[in-house]
Amino acid sequence: MKLDLLSRYTSAIDSVPTILDWRISGETDLLSDVVLCPPDYLAPVPCCTVTRDNLEQGFAVDVPAAKRQHEALCAALRRNGVTCHLVTPEPDLPDMCFTRDIAVATPFGPMLTAPAMPHRRGETEALARHVRAWGLNWPRVTTGTIEGGDICIAREGLLLIGSSGERTSREGLEEFAAPFHDAGWEVLVCPFHADHLHLDTLFCMVSPDEALACVELLDASFVARLRELGIALIDMPAASVPQLGCNILALGGKKIIASEDDEAVSRLRARDYHVVTVDVSQFTRCGGGIHCLTLPVRRVPGARGG
Numbered sequence: 608m609k610l611d612l613l614s615r616y617t618s619a620i621d622s623v624p625t626i627l628d629w630r631i632s633g634e635t636d637l638l639s640d641v642v643l644c645p646p647d648y649l650a651p652v653p654c655c656t657v658t659r660d661n662l663e664q665g666f667a668v669d670v671p672a673a674k675r676q677h678e679a680l681c682a683a684l685r686r687n688g689v690t691c692h693l694v695t696p697e698p699d700l701p702d703m704c705f706t707r708d709i710a711v712a713t714p715f716g717p718m719l720t721a722p723a724m725p726h727r728r729g730e731t732e733a734l735a736r737h738v739r740a741w742g743l744n745w746p747r748v749t750t751g752t753i754e755g756g757d758i759c760i761a762r763e764g765l766l767l768i769g770s771s772g773e774r775t776s777r778e779g780l781e782e783f784a785a786p787f788h789d790a791g792w793e794v795l796v797c798p799f800h801a802d803h804l805h806l807d808t809l810f811c812m813v814s815p816d817e818a819l820a821c822v823e824l825l826d827a828s829f830v831a832r833l834r835e836l837g838i839a840l841i842d843m844p845a846a847s848v849p850q851l852g853c854n855i856l857a858l859g860g861k862k863i864i865a866s867e868d869d870e871a872v873s874r875l876r877a878r879d880y881h882v883v884t885v886d887v888s889q890f891t892r893c894g895g896g897i898h899c900l901t902l903p904v905r906r907v908p909g910a911r912g913g
C-alpha cells in the first residue's frame with residue numbers, strides 16, 4: 608500500500624530528488640533544483656489587477672501555447688544545469704503553475720506558505736502530498752496568510768517581505784520571519800499597493816548587491832535601507848510592471864532568465880549579466896512571470912555558474 612502511494616506521487620515527478628536537504632540562504636546563489644508545475648489547467652482567475660485587465664480585453668488562455676512556453680522554460684533551466692522537479696497539475700487548481708507562491712526554501716529548510724486566495728489554498732495541499740511521497744513533511748505557516756511572491760531571501764542575513772495587506776498579512780509575515788529574527792537576520796518589510804500583487808512584480812535580486820526594481824512604486828524607506836546596505840537598484844519603469852518586467856530568475860554567477868522584455872534585458876546586458884530569454888506571455892496575462900513560475904529549492908552558496 609505504502610509503495611503504491613509512493614509510486615502514484617513520484618511517477619509525476621521529473622526526477623525523484625536525491626538531495627532532500629533543500630535550503631536557500633541567498634536568492635542569487637547558484638541554482639541547482641527547482642519545483643515547477645505544468646500549466647495544463649491554467650485559466651485566468653480575476654483575482655489580480657493584471658488578469659482582470661486582460662480579461663476585460665477578451666484574453667483567454669491558449670493552453671497548448673502555455674504548455675510549449677513552460678516546456679521552453681524547463682529546457683532553458685536544464686541547459687543551465689538546473690534539475691526541474693515537476694509536480695502534477697490538477698483540474699481545480701488553475702494557478703498552480705505559479706509554484707513560487709506555495710512554498711519557500713529557507714536556510715532552515717522548506718516551508719509551505721498560507722495563500723490568501725481561497726482558490727489557491729488547495730495548491731499547498733497538492734504540493735504537501737508530493738513532499739510526503741518524498742518521505743518528508745514540510746512545516747507550514749499556520750497563522751494569517753503569506754505567499755511566496757512576497758518573500759525574498761535576499762542574501763545571507765537579509766530577509767525582505769512585501770506586504771500589500773491583500774496576500775500577506777501581519778500574522779503570516781511574523782510567523783514566517785520568526786526563525787530569521789531568532790538567527791539574527793535583518794527583516795525588512797516593504798509595504799506596497801495591492802494592485803501590484805506581490806513584491807516580486809516590483810523587485811527581484813539579480814546578484815547579492817544588485818536588484819531589478821521599480822523604484823517609484825516601492826516604499827521610500829525600504830529603498831533607502833537597501834541603498835544603505837549597499838544594494839544598488841536597476842530602475843525599471845512603472846509601465847513595465849504589468850508585463851512582469853522585474854519578475855526574473857537569477858541562476859547565480861550573473862546569469863538570469865528573463866522574459867522577452869526589452870527594458871529588463873537591455874538594462875541587465877548593459878551591466879554584463881548573461882541573460883537567457885523565454886516567452887512567457889500566456890502566463891504574464893494571468894499575473895505571473897518567470898519568478899512566479901519557479902520555486903527554487905536548492906542553491907549552492909559560494910559556487911559560481913558556468
Ligand SMILES: NC(=O)NCCC[C@H](N)C(=O)O
Pocket residue numbers: 652654655658702705707708724727755756757804805807808893894895896898899
Ligand atoms: N508571485 C507571483 O506574482 N505570482 C503570480 C500569481 C498570479 C495568480 N493569478 C494570482 O493572482 O495569485
